[in-house]
Amino acid sequence: MSAPNPQTRSLRAGMIGMGMIFEETYRPMFEQLHAGGLYRKDFGVAAVSLAAVATRTGSRARAYKKEAGAKIADFTSFEGADAVDKMLAAGVDFVCVASPDDRHFDAARKAIQAGRHVIIEKPSVLQLQQLDELTALAQEKNVLAKVVYHKLCDPDHKKLRTLVHDGELQHINNGYCSLLEPKSISKGQFAEWIKGRNPGTYVAVHYIKLIDFTFGGRLKTVTCAGQRGLVGPADGNTWDSTQLRLVYEYPDGREAAFDIHTSWVTPDEQEVQFRFDNGVWNGHSRKRGIECTIEGKTPHSFKITMNTHYNGTFVEPWGDRSQRGYGIEVLRRFVEEVAFVEFGGPADARRNRLAEMRALRYNDLAADRQVVAAVQAMEAILEHAAKGSPDGVVRVDANGRMTMHLPGKSDPIILYSR
Numbered sequence: 001m002s003a004p005n006p007q008t009r010s011l012r013a014g015m016i017g018m019g020m021i022f023e024e025t026y027r028p029m030f031e032q033l034h035a036g037g038l039y040r041k042d043f044g045v046a047a048v049s050l051a052a053v054a055t056r057t058g059s060r061a062r063a064y065k066k067e068a069g070a071k072i073a074d075f076t077s078f079e080g081a082d083a084v085d086k087m088l089a090a091g092v093d094f095v096c097v098a099s100p101d102d103r104h105f106d107a108a109r110k111a112i113q114a115g116r117h118v119i120i121e122k123p124s125v126l127q128l129q130q131l132d133e134l135t136a137l138a139q140e141k142n143v144l145a146k147v148v149y150h151k152l153c154d155p156d157h158k159k160l161r162t163l164v165h166d167g168e169l170q171h172i173n174n175g176y177c178s179l180l181e182p183k184s185i186s187k188g189q190f191a192e193w194i195k196g197r198n199p200g201t202y203v204a205v206h207y208i209k210l211i212d213f214t215f216g217g218r219l220k221t222v223t224c225a226g227q228r229g230l231v232g233p234a235d236g237n238t239w240d241s242t243q244l245r246l247v248y249e250y251p252d253g254r255e256a257a258f259d260i261h262t263s264w265v266t267p268d269e270q271e272v273q274f275r276f277d278n279g280v281w282n283g284h285s286r287k288r289g290i291e292c293t294i295e296g297k298t299p300h301s302f303k304i305t306m307n308t309h310y311n312g313t314f315v316e317p318w319g320d321r322s323q324r325g326y327g328i329e330v331l332r333r334f335v336e337e338v339a340f341v342e343f344g345g346p347a348d349a350r351r352n353r354l355a356e357m358r359a360l361r362y363n364d365l366a367a368d369r370q371v372v373a374a375v376q377a378m379e380a381i382l383e384h385a386a387k388g389s390p391d392g393v394v395r396v397d398a399n400g401r402m403t404m405h406l407p408g409k410s411d412p413i414i415l416y417s418r
Contacts, residue, residue: 009043009044009045009046009047009339009343010046010047010048010049011038011046011047011048011049011093011094011335011338011339011342012049012051012052012091012092012093012094013030013048013049013050013051013092013093013094013095013096013335014051014052014053014054014087014088014090014092014094014095014096014111014116015050015052015053015054015095015096015098016053016054016055016084016087016095016096016097016098016099016107016111017054017055017097017098017099017100017121018053018055018060018061018064018098019060019098021098021121022060022098024311024327025150025311025327025328025331026096026098026331027064027068028311028323028324028328029328029331029332029335030048030049030050030072031068031071031072032323032328032332033048033049033332033335034048034049034050034071034072034073035071038332038335038336038339040336040339040340042340042344042345043336043339043340043342043343043344044343046339046343048335048339049073049075050072050073050075051073051075051076051090051091051092052075052076052077052078052087052090052092053075053076053077053078053087054078054079054083054084054086054087054107055077055078055079055083056079056080056083057079058077058078058079061075061077061079062077065077076090078090084107084110084111085110088110088111088114088116092116093116093117093338093342094116094117094118094119094144094335094338095107095108095111095116095117095118095119096118096119096331097111097118097119097120097121098121099121100193100197101121101122101123101126101197101201101202102126102193102197104120104121104123104124104125104126105125105126105130105134108120108124108125108134108145109133109134109137112134112137112138112141112143112145113137113141115141115142115143116143117143117144117145117146117338117341118138118143118144118145118146119144119146119147119148119331119334119363120145120146120147120148120365121147121148122147122148122149122205122206122209122371123201123202123205123371123372123375124147124365124368124371124372125372126201126372126375126376126379127372127376127416128369128372128373128376128400128402128415128416129416130372131365131368131369131372134365135365135366138365142350142351142354143354144334144337144338144341144354144357144358144364145364145365145366146334146337146363146364146365147363147364147365147368148330148331148334148363149205149206149209149210149213149330149362149363150310150326150327150329150330150331151206151207151209151210151326152209152210152213152330152362152363153326153329153330153333154285154309154310154326155309155326156283156285156288156309157210157214157283160210160214160274160281160283161213161214163281164214164215168279169274169276169278169279169281170276170277170278170279171250171252171254171276171277172215172256172274172275172276173256173275173276173277174256174257174258174259174274174275175211175256175257175258175259175272175273175274175275176258176259176260176261176272176273177204177207177210177211177258177259177260177261177271177272177273178260178261178262178269178270178271178272179203179204179206179207179260179261179262179269179270180261180262180263180264180266180267180268180269180270181199181203181263181264181266181268182264182265182266182267182268183230183264183265183266184300185264186199186230186231186240186264186265187231190264194231194238194264195232195238196237196238197238197239198226198238198239198242198378198379198382199239199240199241199242199262199263199264200224200226200239200242200244200260200262200375200378200382201375201378201379202262202264203262203264204242204244204260204262204374204378205371205374205375207258207260207272208244208246208260208370208371208374208375209368209371210272211246211248211258212370212371213361213362215248215256216250217248217249217250217251217256218248218249218250218370218396218398219246219247219248219370219373219374219396220247220248220249220255220395220396221245221246221247221393221394221395221396222244222245222246222247222373222374222377222378222381222393222394222395222396223244223245223381223391223392223393223394224242224243224244224245224377224378224381224382224392225242225243225385225390225391226239226240226241226242226243226382226385227239227240227241228240228386230265231264231265235386236386237382237383237386239382240263240264240265241261241262241263241264241265241266242261242262242263242378242382243259243260243261244259244260244261244262244374244378245257245258245259245260246258246260246374268286268299268303268305269286270284270285270286270307271283271284271285272284272285285307285310286303286305286306286307287305288305288307288309290305290306290308291304291305292304292306308325309325309326310325310326310327311323311324311325311327311328312324312325330363333363334363337357337360340353340356340357341353341354341357369400373396373400373402373416376402376415376416377394377396377402377404377415380392380394380404380413380415381393381394381404384404384406389406389407389409391406391407392404392405392406392407393405394415395412399418400416400417400418401414401416401417401418402414402415402416402417403415
């Protein structure tokens with residue numbers, strides 16, 4: 001790895017994928033860092049630049065470079081099948097992986113193998129075997145491997161966790177989460193990669209991580225059902241909607257069940273309800289007090305219920321235009337973690353700083369085990385359902401061994417064993 005320069009304190013970023021999530025969160029972060037740099041007392045001032053991007057065709061990179069102008073430094077665009085290899089060879093210090101979810105593993109493995117810090121969009125990977133390989137490689141190469149879970153930075157979810165952490169809400173009993181996307185997502189922005197995929201892997205992971213991180217416990221059972229016929233054929237392997245159920249066990253022997261419903265063929269909806277021994281938490285990610293209609297623009301180019309907490313654009317009272325929200329905050333925090341590892345003290349204490357950042361369970365790849373286990377189980381259940389064997393149940397034992405049980409089959413299918 002070409003080490004970051006401790007004198008100039010500069011970090012060069014590589015970007016894999018420039019789709020919707022780049023536009024919404026990475027783009028504003030890189031533009032803000034280009035304009036103002038990065039500062040924290042423990043590591044000082046660091047210059048952060050988007051140095052290179054890797055995409056399949058390069059068209060979005062060219063369009064962005066033209067549109068952004070002076071808001072961003074010049075960057076190198078690599079395209080084609082070997083774009084990631086060329087980008088890594090060009091020299092970057094950390095890599096952001098924002099490609100479709102079934103491409104995360106290969107890109108992240110190349111970046112970590114090259115000795116680069118990595119942050120991966122959710123879901124990090126699709127199988128525990130892949131997670132094992134990446135976490136071991138990150139340990140070997142002494143780099144950070146992190147995952148973007150921006151909903152953990154949602155102020156409402158921060159408050160939920162605070163109330164649980166402080167013992168105000170006592171012992172989770174069950175929960176329901178719904179995250180629905182409209183047809184314009186599945187038949188528009190995502191149409192090029194959606195074949196053979198499902199909305200659960202894409203968005204249920206937000207709430208799987210929220211549940212896993214906030215309430216702890218051990219994942220015990222996974223079941224899943226779904227519907228087909230709108231995005232793809234009714235007997236195909238592309239899913240319109242999924243209904244996922246997770247059962248967790250807690251140290252006192254009690255259990256809690258969580259139902260997570262996802263879709264990309266229905267109107268926008270994002271809500272959660274969690275029930276405790278002594279209370280109930282209800283949250284809605286869109287209906288937070290703002291409703292707006294504009295003739296000819298809502299609900300398409302403008303949403304009626306705006307989530308300004310995630311990614312809001314504003315004209316400040318003092319006249320400046322700004323863009324901020326938890327979708328940007330979580331990425332900036334990762335860059336701060338990289339800067340702390342590289343610049344936050346003497347070189348001989350780097351391993352200690354690396355260990356400190358790896359201990360952050362909210363985003364470290366090694367803490368993603370139960371989320372990836374749920375994703376792997378869901379993918380396996382839906383795969384067998386598409387082949388004519390529905391109603392599978394995945395069980396995870398205390399040692400992490402994961403088996404799928406199908407009706408009418410005496411022998412379980414081993415999905416993962418240490």
